[in-house]
Amino acid sequence: MTEATRLSVPRRALLAGAAATTLAAPAIAQGAPRVARVWGEPGPYGGVFVQGMNEWAQRNNAKIRFEVEQIPWDGVTVKLTTDLAARRPPALISVESPIAYQLAAEGLLEPVDDVCRAINAESRLVDGFTLASFGAWKGTQFAVPLHHQACLLVVQQDIIDELGLGNPAQWTWDRFADAAKTIAERKPGLAGYTMALGRNLCADYHITQLIWQAGGMTWDPSANFRAVFNSDATVEAFDFIRRLFSYMPRSAIEFSFLQVVDQHVTGRTGMSAYWGRTMGRAAEEAKPIFERMEYYLNPAHPRTGMRWSWTDINGWIIPRRDNPFIHETKEAVAYVANSVEWMVRYSQSLMPNVGPVFKDVATAPQMLAHPFYQSKKRSLDVIFVDSVPHQCNTGYELKKGINPLAGIAHGRNVWAQAVQRMLLNNETPRQAADWGQRQFEAIRADNARLLAG
């Protein structure tokens, strides 16, 4: 082919092609699959679930394609707010239950009782969970169970053994604080304990589980959600945090999720408060840390004996307004949730971060074949099974009733702010608790309409 023909023929072809494409564009657009956005947490698991949803779409010729978008844990509220305000919500969202309760009470979610029935969710749930705990409001189910993650005590067992600190499974608060002190004193360069104390979601979670262990709550659902934050239990928990802070890195006051994991995986702390991801990160990046790492239930409060754990009871929620994909989304979610194989792949995509919530998944041979079950079976049993009776979250405190205000308070990080006032401004635990009480009561007053339904 000569240069001249090479130039002239493509030009004609190009013009013809452009014209044809322009004319055919509407038809092509009609034939192309519509894209439904799915919000997942950071990590591969949301993507795995969406792969399963796309398998449903292909098999049913649904002319729809689900695409996952990863939203950071502490960015969900902002992203959701802006997208809902712009009337462009995603088709499906994976959220922690306090946000699900809030959005359900706001009337923003599509009921999913039909999906839960289609997947026999109630009878399949791991013992200790209820359907409502994933997201319900005034008797209607708004979340499809997805996974659970408990915040537990993560320790480097070699350090505990070397210093003769005993069995962490039997620790009370005092023994635990003494252990943190011993590590900090006898292991230079190593923090005794690390938890998040920054103005963020992670700190909210770490702080509230200590308040519950002492017997406190934020709002009382049985008293029309009156704020009960400034109780003696909260003051005791704050005092304990102040005691623990002496054995933490000084910069814990700005730590969030990532910094706590970094601290542990880089070998800079003997113990920390975290979910399963610390073990996963250590397995990927720091084998010696991984090999000596163990998970335990949180130390018991000496008076109440409670070991409450802030548990991410995670479910799928479906925005109701401006969502053109409700029917297809429900079908696709039911398809994946009914498949033990897909749900095992989901849980195993980031072991041991996303605990299976269905019994058939938790006991499936493929699930138990994961290598972690050989190397870390004791810890895995604590994370996936033993922690379940102690699961709790800010939207369902002490399992005394669902509370839609927690999502709003997490948006402002009121719990973390109260503790920061104590640690940074040198307020007493009582003053900090009283400040928190005023904030929580103001949130209740501002959202009276929400509570009335």
Add this chain to the structure above:
Amino acid sequence: MAPRDVPARGGPQRARRSSRLRLSETQLGLFFMLPFIVTAAAFMVWPVVEAIRMAFFAYNPLRPDDVRFVGLRNFEIILDDPLFWESFRQALVWTGWSILLQTAFGVGLALLLHVPLPGIAAFRGLLLFPYIVPTVVIALNWRWIFNSEIGVVNHLLLRAGLIERNVAWLSTPEMAMASAILLNVWKYTPFVVICVLARLQTIPTELYDAAKVDGAGTLRRFLDITLPMLKEVLVVVVVFRTIWTFNKFEEIYLLTRGGPGTTTFNLAVYAFEQGMANLRLGVAAATGVVMIALLLAGSVVYVRVSGFGAEERPA
């Protein structure tokens, strides 16, 4: 030549057409400015007008159908809020120190870069680096650099024996504010350098020669020639930098999120928290309106006091 009563072929039509298309210089100028006017109206004027309007309404973005007129209630909320006043005080500290240091370093660096040395152009180019890197990249890098546990700054200072234990750069109120100001100064000093350097290059060298002949030393020449010549550009730079710094959100939010506690909140972070965390867009808009008023008043006072443009006004 065609007879008077017989129009040339196409003559009147062409004349009419050309008269229709003929634009005055003003019209032509407006025509060329039209794209800018439309863009500015859509992306600058309308949002400001909308923000002012919203400042008088209660608007929860999760309930977009429930927008209520509340009069001055949003302004009462912020003026009664101790955090607003704390944020305001911190905004003054953040802006004041940032501008002072940027101006001092900017003038100093511009004077250095004005010296005709071989390869000076390369230094001038390199100086732009902080200014052109996206803020999010800088802030996230600084978070790592200033990480008290694994940050390179503490590592180097410890190795050099300058500190005995890690400094909590972002975890104590004073250090967090200082770190945020340092980032701002590092990033925006090049802007001051560019403006000042451009002005320096237009100052006639004869002035300096004459001053030298009269026996003026380096400091005297700087105070009597350079500084007065820089006055106009410095007034503009300080006004712009003050407005931009006072409004700055992303650097503080990405570096400290306003913490520890609320010790690095400025009014922009406060407005964001009101809008996004508290879901009170009306209150956030009211904060924005207060910021506009403060900046407008501050700029007018500053320009008046500095006497900017006075010499151009007729006596």
